[in-house]
Amino acid sequence: MIELSNVKVSVGDRSAGAFTVHVDKMEVKGKAVLLGPNGSGKTTLLRAMAGLIPYEGSIRINSVEVSEARGMTEVSSNLPEIYQIGYSVSGLLEILEDLKGVDRDEFMEIMRRLNLNVKEILRRPVFALSAGQSALVRLALALSSRPKVMLIDEPFENVDPARGSVVISMLLEYGEEGIIVTHELDVLRAFKALNAYLMLEGRLYGPIGVGELLESGIVEGEAQGALLTVRVGERTYSIVKGGGVKFGELGSLNRLYGLLG
Amino acid sequence: MGFIRYLVLRASLANKNVWFWGVFFSLFWIILAAYIFTRGGGNIQYGVTDAARQYMADWLTFASVYMPTGLMVGYLYMLVYSTGAIPYFIRFGRLKPLKYLASYYIAMVAVTLILAAIIIAMAIPIMWSGFNYNGVHVSVGSLLPTSAVDALGFVGVIALNAVFMSALMFLVFLLALRLPKHITRIAFIPMYLFFIFYFLYMFGSIPKAAIPLVPLVGLLGLMVSTYTGYNGVPTELAINYNIHGYFIAPSTVPAWQVVAGTLTWIIVLTALSVLIISNIKYEPPESIRGEA
Numbered sequence: 001m002i003e004l005s006n007v008k009v010s011v012g013d014r015s016a017g018a019f020t021v022h023v024d025k026m027e028v029k030g031k032a033v034l035l036g037p038n039g040s041g042k043t044t045l046l047r048a049m050a051g052l053i054p055y056e057g058s059i060r061i062n063s064v065e066v067s068e069a070r071g072m073t074e075v076s077s078n079l080p081e082i083y084q085i086g087y088s089v090s091g092l093l094e095i096l097e098d099l100k101g102v103d104r105d106e107f108m109e110i111m112r113r114l115n116l117n118v119k120e121i122l123r124r125p126v127f128a129l130s131a132g133q134s135a136l137v138r139l140a141l142a143l144s145s146r147p148k149v150m151l152i153d154e155p156f157e158n159v160d161p162a163r164g165s166v167v168i169s170m171l172l173e174y175g176e177e178g179i180i181v182t183h184e185l186d187v188l189r190a191f192k193a194l195n196a197y198l199m200l201e202g203r204l205y206g207p208i209g210v211g212e213l214l215e216s217g218i219v220e221g222e223a224q225g226a227l228l229t230v231r232v233g234e235r236t237y238s239i240v241k242g243g244g245v246k247f248g249e250l251g252s253l254n255r256l257y258g259l260l261g
Numbered sequence: 262m263g264f265i266r267y268l269v270l271r272a273s274l275a276n277k278n279v280w281f282w283g284v285f286f287s288l289f290w291i292i293l294a295a296y297i298f299t300r301g302g303g304n305i306q307y308g309v310t311d312a313a314r315q316y317m318a319d320w321l322t323f324a325s326v327y328m329p330t331g332l333m334v335g336y337l338y339m340l341v342y343s344t345g346a347i348p349y350f351i352r353f354g355r356l357k358p359l360k361y362l363a364s365y366y367i368a369m370v371a372v373t374l375i376l377a378a379i380i381i382a383m384a385i386p387i388m389w390s391g392f393n394y395n396g397v398h399v400s401v402g403s404l405l406p407t408s409a410v411d412a413l414g415f416v417g418v419i420a421l422n423a424v425f426m427s428a429l430m431f432l433v434f435l436l437a438l439r440l441p442k443h444i445t446r447i448a449f450i451p452m453y454l455f456f457i458f459y460f461l462y463m464f465g466s467i468p469k470a471a472i473p474l475v476p477l478v479g480l481l482g483l484m485v486s487t488y489t490g491y492n493g494v495p496t497e498l499a500i501n502y503n504i505h506g507y508f509i510a511p512s513t514v515p516a517w518q519v520v521a522g523t524l525t526w527i528i529v530l531t532a533l534s535v536l537i538i539s540n541i542k543y544e545p546p547e548s549i550r551g552e553a
Contacts, residue, residue: 084342098262
């Protein structure tokens with residue numbers, strides 16, 4: 001189980017205006033989706049959950065505080081910052097076999113499922129991969145240690161629809177628990193059975209069923225019987241069944257601020 | 262082993278900068294030492310074999326100590342790109358701060374010994390040819406260590422020096438991560454220190470008490486003493502001879518003091534690095550660019 005309580009994560013210089021993510025409470029049993037527009041703080045929260053940056057409050061994975069965790073190889077993430085440790089993809093694989101327990105055969109199998117040219121990609125420097133290849137290689141590396149808990153950041157970004165469906169099936173197949181961060185609403189239908197959390201301007205809202213969210217809309221003000229009430233800027237919005245701007249029709253959450261503004 | 266193999270093979274031996282700055286740059290200096298700096302060496306009338314061996318030892322020491330400083334600068338740029346990976350693999354992988362450091366130390370020793378072997382194999386004929394070209398007639402044998410035990414000792418000191426330089430530079434670089442805009446300048450500080458101490462030692466005399474306390478000096482001397490078979494670490498590297506042409510051997514400090522001093526430094530530097538690595542947090546590599 002992933003549990004967060006009273007979490008505060010600050011990034012950036014105070015002089016340049018630090019950005020802070022607040023989470024009062026979050027409990028994820030099984031898998032959940034973390035949604036939000038770009039720049040809302042999803043990845044910052046995931047970095048804190050992956051132990052990359054300090055946080056205040058408590059983030060516990062399987063009852064272990066992340067800041068004190070040691071050797072929990074059952075947790076895996078695809079955050080790009082982790083995969084800068086090697087120069088070429090083959091070098092990275094070699095390092096991860098040692099430091100993360102990545103299974104080379106599993107990696108090759110995932111790459112084959114993603115219809116990627118392994119031989120060619122292994123030779124390439126990590127920075128020379130296209131954005132889509134980079135996302136897929138990182139996902140393959142994250143999954144090939146057969147994790148129980150996954151912290152997956154934007155797995156669909158720059159990925160073509162055909163490979164996107166393979167990614168969906170792998171995200172459902174691998175791991176028992178985890179968080180999948182995305183701003184793509186189009187792929188959400190595949191995760192209807194999961195819970196979703198919404199991150200807006202550094203604040204976390206939820207949970208709400210993905211299926212329920214797709215059938216809901218967003219309206220200004222505090223509506224009665226709202227599934228969730230959120231704040232954007234100085235305004236309050238409600239997520240309600242029927243009516244308003246439908247989530248299912250937004251395509252990407254990046255359009256949300258534009259529509260609300 | 263995978264990480265060590267990566268550091269040795271991919272990050273070092275497959276890196277052309279390592280060959281250029283590690284091997285070719287060292288050989289360039291050895292060629293200068295052999296053909297240019299030996300001019301006037303013919304004035305030594307007695308003890309020429311000892312003088313030649315010490316001269317050879319001085320320059321091999323230069324190459325063997327200088328090389329890890331250059332190598333480590335390359336490794337340390339990996340560190341800049343690993344500030345996300347380190348905390349992640351400590352928490353959710355098999356990485357331990359000491360294992361991480363030890364991997365660098367072991368890789369550094371392995372690569373240094375490989376490159377040093379190549380340099381030594383090439384330096385011996387170059388130096389022999391340079392001496393004879395300038396009228397100092399010595400045999401190849403007089404340029405080699407006095408015994409197999411001394412040769413082994415020399416290899417051991419090269420390894421010890423590689424570990425010390427790794428420990429020193431790693432800590433300097435970990436501290437530099439807190440001043441990302443100055444990393445490039447800070448990365449070269451140990452190399453500058455090496456040059457300062459080397460030339461101080463070469464052209465001056467170091468106080469006896471400082472030799473065991475300052476490994477940058479002590480290790481240089483220890484290398485020379487193991488190579489030449491001196492019973493102790495010399496207080497100066499310069500080749501001195503009196504007006505009658507006799508080579509004057511320098512005064513010495515016991516070798517165990519230098520080894521003990523160096524090991525103490527390695528333990529202290531490693532402990533500090535382990536502390537910092539345990540608490541490292543992600544720092545975007547772009548932050549080293551800074552602004553004017």
